[in-house]
Amino acid sequence: MAVTIHKVAEAAKVSPRTAYRALNNEPHIHPQTRRRVLEAAARLNYQPNIHARNLVLQKTNTIGVIFPDSRNPVFGEFATFIDARARERGYECHFLHSEGEPEREAKFLNLAFVSSVDGLIVFPNFLDVNRELYGQLIINRFPLVLRGAPELLLGVDVVTVDLELAGYLATRHLLELGHKHIGILISKFALGHLPGRILGYQRAHEEKGVPIHPGYRIECGHRLEDGYKAIRELLSGQPKITALFCHNDYLALASFRAARDLKRRIPRNLAVVGLDDIELGQYCEVPLTTISHQKESEGQTLVDLLCDRIDTPEKPPRRITLKPKLVVRESCGASLRR
Amino acid sequence: MAVTIHKVAEAAKVSPRTAYRALNNEPHIHPQTRRRVLEAAARLNYQPNIHARNLVLQKTNTIGVIFPDSRNPVFGEFATFIDARARERGYECHFLHSEGEPEREAKFLNLAFVSSVDGLIVFPNFLDVNRELYGQLIINRFPLVLRGAPELLLGVDVVTVDLELAGYLATRHLLELGHKHIGILISKFALGHLPGRILGYQRAHEEKGVPIHPGYRIECGHRLEDGYKAIRELLSGQPKITALFCHNDYLALASFRAARDLKRRIPRNLAVVGLDDIELGQYCEVPLTTISHQKESEGQTLVDLLCDRIDTPEKPPRRITLKPKLVVRESCGASLRR
DNA sequence: CTGAAAGCGCTAACAT
DNA sequence: ATGTTAGCGCTTTCAG
Numbered sequence: 001m002a003v004t005i006h007k008v009a010e011a012a013k014v015s016p017r018t019a020y021r022a023l024n025n026e027p028h029i030h031p032q033t034r035r036r037v038l039e040a041a042a043r044l045n046y047q048p049n050i051h052a053r054n055l056v057l058q059k060t061n062t063i064g065v066i067f068p069d070s071r072n073p074v075f076g077e078f079a080t081f082i083d084a085r086a087r088e089r090g091y092e093c094h095f096l097h098s099e100g101e102p103e104r105e106a107k108f109l110n111l112a113f114v115s116s117v118d119g120l121i122v123f124p125n126f127l128d129v130n131r132e133l134y135g136q137l138i139i140n141r142f143p144l145v146l147r148g149a150p151e152l153l154l155g156v157d158v159v160t161v162d163l164e165l166a167g168y169l170a171t172r173h174l175l176e177l178g179h180k181h182i183g184i185l186i187s188k189f190a191l192g193h194l195p196g197r198i199l200g201y202q203r204a205h206e207e208k209g210v211p212i213h214p215g216y217r218i219e220c221g222h223r224l225e226d227g228y229k230a231i232r233e234l235l236s237g238q239p240k241i242t243a244l245f246c247h248n249d250y251l252a253l254a255s256f257r258a259a260r261d262l263k264r265r266i267p268r269n270l271a272v273v274g275l276d277d278i279e280l281g282q283y284c285e286v287p288l289t290t291i292s293h294q295k296e297s298e299g300q301t302l303v304d305l306l307c308d309r310i311d312t313p314e315k316p317p318r319r320i321t322l323k324p325k326l327v328v329r330e331s332c333g334a335s336l337r338r
Numbered sequence: 339m340a341v342t343i344h345k346v347a348e349a350a351k352v353s354p355r356t357a358y359r360a361l362n363n364e365p366h367i368h369p370q371t372r373r374r375v376l377e378a379a380a381r382l383n384y385q386p387n388i389h390a391r392n393l394v395l396q397k398t399n400t401i402g403v404i405f406p407d408s409r410n411p412v413f414g415e416f417a418t419f420i421d422a423r424a425r426e427r428g429y430e431c432h433f434l435h436s437e438g439e440p441e442r443e444a445k446f447l448n449l450a451f452v453s454s455v456d457g458l459i460v461f462p463n464f465l466d467v468n469r470e471l472y473g474q475l476i477i478n479r480f481p482l483v484l485r486g487a488p489e490l491l492l493g494v495d496v497v498t499v500d501l502e503l504a505g506y507l508a509t510r511h512l513l514e515l516g517h518k519h520i521g522i523l524i525s526k527f528a529l530g531h532l533p534g535r536i537l538g539y540q541r542a543h544e545e546k547g548v549p550i551h552p553g554y555r556i557e558c559g560h561r562l563e564d565g566y567k568a569i570r571e572l573l574s575g576q577p578k579i580t581a582l583f584c585h586n587d588y589l590a591l592a593s594f595r596a597a598r599d600l601k602r603r604i605p606r607n608l609a610v611v612g613l614d615d616i617e618l619g620q621y622c623e624v625p626l627t628t629i630s631h632q633k634e635s636e637g638q639t640l641v642d643l644l645c646d647r648i649d650t651p652e653k654p655p656r657r658i659t660l661k662p663k664l665v666v667r668e669s670c671g672a673s674l675r676r
Numbered sequence: 677c678t679g680a681a682a683g684c685g686c687t688a689a690c691a692t
Numbered sequence: 693a694t695g696t697t698a699g700c701g702c703t704t705t706c707a708g
Contacts, residue, residue, distance in 0.1 A: 002396075002453075004701055015679045020703070028677055045474075047451040051393040052701035056684045058340075060389075070417050071617065076408045080437065095433055099418065113385040115340075136383070224621050256623035266623075279409065283562050285594035285604075285623050342685055353695045358687070366693055390685035394700045679708080684701105691696075 003044045011040035023048070054116075062092045063306060064117040066108045068125040068189065069222050070097040072250040074276045074295070075123070081299030082121065089307045091118070100189065100222050102126040109133045112142045119143030119306045125189050127153070143309040145302055150192055151319075157305045158319045159298060166291045166324045167200025170245045170273040173289070173326055175208045177334060179243035179271060181216065183234050185227065187247040188219045197275075201245060216241060220251065227251030231258040235270070242270060243332070249274035249281045249290055252331075256284065267333030277327055287329035293322050341382045349378040361386070400430045401644060402455040404446045406463040406527065407560050408435040410588040412614040412633070413461070419637030420459065427645045429456070438527065438560050440464040447471045450480050457481030457644045463527050465491070481647040483640055488530055489657075495643045496657045497636060504629045504662045505538025508583045508611040511627070511664055513546045515672060517581035517609060519554065521572050523565065525585040526557045535613075539583060554579060558589065565589030569596040573608070580608060581670070587612035587619045587628055590669075594622065605671030615665055625667035631660050 009019035014033060021029045022037035023046075040046075054060045065082055067075040075097075083093045094117065098105035105126050110133070112120055120137070124146055127134060137144050138155050145157045167184075174182050184201050198217070205212050215238055220230035227246070231254060235241060246252035252274030256266060264270045266286050274281060277292035301320060308315065328334050347357035352371060359367045360375035361384075378384075392398045403420055405413040413435075421431045432455060436443035443464050448471070450458055458475070462484055465472060475482050476493050483495045505522075512520050522539050536555070543550050553576055558568035565584070569592060573579060584590035590612030594604060602608045604624050612619060615630035639658060646653060666672050 002701095005703095006701075016702085017679055017704085018677085021678085024703090030677060033677080045451065047448070047453075049393070049701050050452045050454045051389045051398075052684090053703080054389040054684095055387070055393055055686090055701085056703050058684075070414045071411065073409065073411055073414075076411075076414065079408050079435070083435075097417070097421075110385065113383065114388045115385075116388045224617055228621055253618065254621045257621045257625065260623050279562055280591065280618070283566055283592045283595045285598050287595065340685095343687095344685075354686085355688090355696080356694055359694085362687090368693060371693080387685050390700085391687080392700095393685085393702090394687050396700075677708105680706090682703100682705085684703090686700090687698100689696105689698090692694080 003046050005046070005048065008037060008041045008044060008046045011044060012037040058115070060116060060118050061090060062094055062117050063303075064094045064096060064108065064111050064120045066096045066098060066105065066120065066122040066124075068098055068105075068123050069100060071223065072248065073278050073280055074248065074250065077278065077295055078123075078299050081296045082303055085300045085303040089303060091303075091307070098125055100125065102129040106130050106133055109137065112137055112144075119145070119310050121145045121147065121302050121306055123147045124149065124191070127191060141313055143306055143313070145306045145309065147298075147302060148191060155317055157309055157317045159301050159305065159322070160319065161293045161298075161322045161324055163196025163324075164200040164203070165196075166275055166293075167197035167245065168204045169200070169324065169326045170197075170275070170291050171201045171204035172207070173328070173334070174243040174245065174271055174273060174332065175204055175210060177243075177271065177332055180210055181213070181238070181240040181242050183216045183218070183238065183241040183244040185230055185234070185244060185246045185251060186217065186219050187222055187251070189222055190247065197245070197247065213238070220247075222251075224250065224254050227254035228258050231255050232261060235259070235262050235264070243272070244270060245273045247275065249276040249278040249288060252288060252290070253280065253284065256286070267331050271332035273332060275324075282329070286331050289329045289331045289334065290327050291324045292327045293324045298322060341384050343384070343386065346375060346379045346382060346384045349382060350375040396453070398454060398456050399428060400432055400455050401641075402432045402434060402446065402449050402458045404434045404436060404443065404458065404460040404462075406436055406443075406461050407438060409561065410586065411616050411618055412586065412588065415616060415633055416461075416637050419634045420641055423638045423641040427641060429641075429645070436463055438463065440467040444468050444471055447475065450475055450482075457483070457648050459483050459485065459640050459644055461485045462487065462529070465529060479651055481644055481651070483644045483647065485636075485640055486529060493655055495647055495655045497639050497643065497660070498657065499631045499636075499660045499662055501534025501662075502538040502541070503534075504613055504631075505535035505583065506542045507538070507662065507664045508535075508613065508629050509539045509542035510545070511666070511672070512581040512583065512609055512611060512670065513542055513548060515581075515609065515670055518548055519551070519576070519578040519580055521554045521556070521576065521579040521582045523568055523572070523582065523584045523589060524555065524557050525560055525589070527560055528585065535583070535585065551576070558585075560589075562588065562592050566592035566596050569593050570599060573597070573600050573602070581610070582608060583611045583613075585613065587614040587616040587626060590626060590628070591618065591622065594624070605669050609670035611670060613662075620667070624669050627667045627669045627672065628665050629662045630665045631662045636660060
């Protein structure tokens with residue numbers, strides 16, 4: 001391949017500068033010359049070399065998006081929304097997945113320094129382990145938007161879901177359905193010492209005056225298999241549990257099989273609430289009750305914040321907190337009681 | 339950011355050439371000089387500018403991977419396998435999703451011309467619509483590996499699954515369980531006039547002497563919702579159907595809810611076979627019987643073929659056909675009969 | 677309206 | 693062992 005602007009110019013019998021003018025819709029060029037150049041370019045199938053362009057412009061029109069995990073379908077959904085908005089705003093996206101490995105996340109953060117993206121949207125998993133790197137990006141004012149980060153993290157744009165509220169809504173729903181023994185499944189990648197989900201879970205219990213049993217909480221990895229094992233363990237160890245709030249919908253999906261293995265049926269003998277409102281949740285045998293954040297507008301917000309940051313670096317950072325809401329379907333049996 | 343090799347050289351009081359030698363582990367440099375340079379680089383947090391490098395090397399060490407769809411989890415699984423092997427071989431991956439839109443696929447194919455990747459692995463959806471573009475890539479000997487392509491496509495490396503066999507194995511399994519009325523759900527993106535799955539479905543019927551009812555076949559889009567609607571339509575329109583072979587596991591997952599809405603239970607009143615052996619299939623309430631191709635080795639093969647092609651362009655193209663196999667779980671009730 | 681020339685940052689052939 | 697220099701292909705300043 002390697003047909004350069006120089007070759008096009010040659011073919012059209014003009015200088016590279018003139019070819020450039022034609023190809024980039026610059027003014028001050030004779031319409032006929034322009035036509036000649038454009039024809040030559042089409043004939044030779046000219047495509048500007050993106051590296052040369054990026055090198056000189058110091059701009060790639062690309063944003064990097066770092067997800068924690070490629071298996072959880074919620075990130076696929078995010079990807080489509082983010083990609084759509086990014087395109088509207090003239091950017092391409094590169095999607096990366098840290099797959100639960102801090103080193104991978106670190107490596108991707110370095111992308112920024114390699115100047116191969118104009119900005120970064122990160123769903124951080126290892127804010128603590130990689131705090132140096134995040135810090136470097138922030139003090140160097142590299143365009144960065146975080147999806148989910150503790151309040152104390154300043155100097156950076158953040159879009160976050162009120163997870164305390166999420167935990168509260170889920171738990172309250174279960175309590176209102178009469179459950180007194182509610183398990184909670186938490187990913188060990190959840191940010192913070194006492195993740196928001198747990199705080200909300202506690203608040204709902206306090207509000208209803210239902211005591212909390214510490215053994216009802218279990219941690220697990222991010223894989224479906226991890227969820228499956230943890231849920232089985234929890235349910236066998238704590239047979240009184242009649243309801244379960246899962247860290248996310250993806251892991252919640254594993255509860256169907258776990259329940260069945262233990263001769264339980266959802267929702268009859270086990271109520272389940274997830275979080276994320278993934279598409280699959282609507283199409284499983286017992287549609288999943290869940291806590292929904294508006295992923296589409298969330299994705300748009302992420303992109304918009306980033307683009308604004310790129311365009312006007314001096315603007316003070318913003319923190320946007322989204323309020324999730326409960327979506328009642330059938331996995332808690334709520335609709336059956338009507 | 340913008341700390342160049344020149345700055346590092348300056349800081350270490352050497353010429354850029356020497357700095358380069360140190361930073362790239364070239365020989366013919368005094369150990370002390372090397373150390374001085376490396377220290378300076380570390381101190382300044384030097385990262386080579388990737389665009390300058392790509393520009394001069396005409397090599398990006400990046401491969402593009404074009405998937406048809408970001409929602410179907412099978413592509414997430416492929417992505418991890420492809421990514422892992424690519425890394426082993428020194429490449430980064432860029433994953434792209436054409437989302438059922440020919441123009442997107444076309445746009446991504448153009449990536450190649452923009453020389454921003456060294457090669458392309460494509461899971462083609464629109465081989466026909468975009469045949470010009472594919473042709474261009476092939477005649478220009480751009481490193482390209484296709485995953486799934488008709489036999490008549492020559493001059494390009496192909497990894498393909500024997501879908502006729504897949505259809506045969508699935509259907510035979512159902513026939514052997516005594517089903518006489520077997521529905522088949524086919525994605526409208528399936529390649530070819532009579533997709534392999536259907537041919538295998540027919541062969542199994544012929545072999546067992548069971549007649550085929552044309553109304554038992556239905557087409558659908560690639561989204562879960564499409565699958566759900568199609569399955570509902572098929573089952574309501576053809577109530578005799580007692581078994582279903584779905585285009586892939588992802589769409590098969592929708593059959594659980596569709597069945598339930600029609601007051602059927604899987605596997606009791608409806609047997610279901612999928613294809614792909616996605617992780618989720620193991621964890622749904624009734625683990626999914628499916629046709630499995632070995633995705634991990636498949637992903638590796640794709641990468642290996644591409645890397646070989648990049649390294650030795652003159653090597654004759656290869657076509658590798660994988661033989662899928664049946665994985666019996668519970669969605670056909672097979673194990674219950676024992 | 678058109679063109680010459682410099683430079684983005686890295687690599688590499690060719691001195692010294 | 694170290695340095696000089698040219699060039700990858702594009703963009704852009706400045707002249708004509």
